[in-house]
Amino acid sequence: MKRKLLTASLFMLSAAMLGMSGTTFADDDDKGGGFMSRWFGGNKPGVAPVTNPQYLEECGSCHFPYQPGLLPARSWTRIMATLDxxxxxxxxxxxxxxxxxxxxxxxxxxxGSGYKRSVKIMNSLRSGDTPLRISKTPYFLKKHGELRPEMVVSNPKVGSFSNCSACHTQAAKGSFSEKEILIPNFGAWEEDDD
Ligand code: HEC
Ligand code: HEC
Structure with missing residues (x-):
């Protein structure tokens, strides 16, 4: 029993180490990924789409209905406790x-989601972090660091980073792939390979 436990934890440790290096070369949904990203980066692209009609109605009336897979459970708990x-x-x-x-x-x-963007967001958080915004998670900030203010806050057709679907044309399907990005008044986002 003891021995089994030790073997299991050694496996988890090496999996975690491999997982870290795996993220650096297979970050884009479009690039296939392969064995490493399937096992360690989440095997499904994007995030799981919203399936709950009540959620769409209640939490999609003021803004884009953010997929549950964009934040950890502890964040949703806090958001739901402070709706007033x-x-x-x-x-x-x-x-x-x-x-x-x-x-x-x-x-x-x-x-615990098997979707790639959920895994990336979780990996960017420390265990105690409870962000109330997706747009304040380290993963989000890293991905959006190159966007200039005139593309976002001072862009009348966007207004805020919270307005995911203004730029991500397939966001409602849970897809945030770079080739689907169209920034209003600026156009498509040039893909870079790093
Ligand atoms: C009365 C309008 C309203 C309703 C209804 C509403 N929200 Fe919001 N929500 C807002 C506003 C305003 C913001 C801030 C948007 C901004 O900064 O541009 C926001 C932001 C958010 C964010 C952070 C977005 C980011 O920047 O990452 C989350 C998550 C969120 N809401 C979840 C929910 C959930 C879950 C529900 C349903 C229980 C809900 N909201 C219902 C008004 C609303
Ligand atoms: C003003 C336009 C804009 C808004 C608003 C925006 N994004 Fe993005 N997003 C981009 C651009 C541009 C990139 C690509 C950046 C890069 O990799 O250089 C990107 C990248 C991403 C990626 C990584 C995609 C990949 O294949 O690497 C995810 C995931 C993402 N955004 C999610 C979101 C979510 C969730 C929201 C809302 C909370 C949001 N974005 C709001 C423009 C936007």
Whole structure:
């Protein structure tokens, strides 16, 4: 029994180390990925699309209905506990609706997801981090660091990094691939290979 446990933890350790190097050469959904990214980077591209009609209705009325796989469960728990003061708005829901939506979010959160972008977001967080915004996670900041303010905050057709679907034309399907990006007034994003 003891021996089995030790073997298992050695395997996990080497898997974690391999996983880290795996992320550096297979970061783009379009590039296939191969064995390393399938095992260690999440085997499905993008994030799981939203399937819950109630979530789409209640949490998609003011903004893009962010997929549950974009944040860890602990973030959703905190967001659902503070809906009365939600980024300066009151987004409170009847208790029963809130309970069902929270349940849906927690069951489909980024923790333990096999989707690539969920894995990347989780890997960028420390275990105690509880971001309330996807757009403040280290992975998001790294990916969007090259965007100039005139493309986002001072772009009347975008306004904020929270407006995912303004630039990611297939965001509603859970797909954020670079070749699908179209920044209003600026056009397609030039892909680079690093
Ligand atoms: C009354 C309007 C309203 C409703 C309803 C609403 N939100 Fe929001 N939400 C906002 C505003 C405003 C922001 C901040 C947007 C910005 O900074 O541009 C926001 C931001 C967010 C963000 C952070 C986005 C980022 O920048 O990464 C998350 C996550 C979020 N909302 C989740 C939810 C969930 C889950 C629900 C449903 C329970 C919900 N929202 C319902 C108004 C709303
Ligand atoms: C102003 C336009 C814009 C907005 C708004 C925006 N993005 Fe992006 N996003 C981009 C661009 C451009 C890239 C590619 C950056 C690069 O790799 O050089 C990108 C990259 C990404 C990637 C990595 C894709 C890949 O194949 O590497 C993900 C995931 C992503 N965005 C998710 C989001 C989410 C989720 C939101 C909303 C919370 C969002 N983005 C809001 C423009 C935007």
């Amino acid at each position: 003061n939600h980024f300066g708005e009151n987004a409170e829901l009847p208790a029963e609706d809130a309970r069902m939506i929270k349940d849906y979010l927690l069951k489909n959160s980024a923790d």
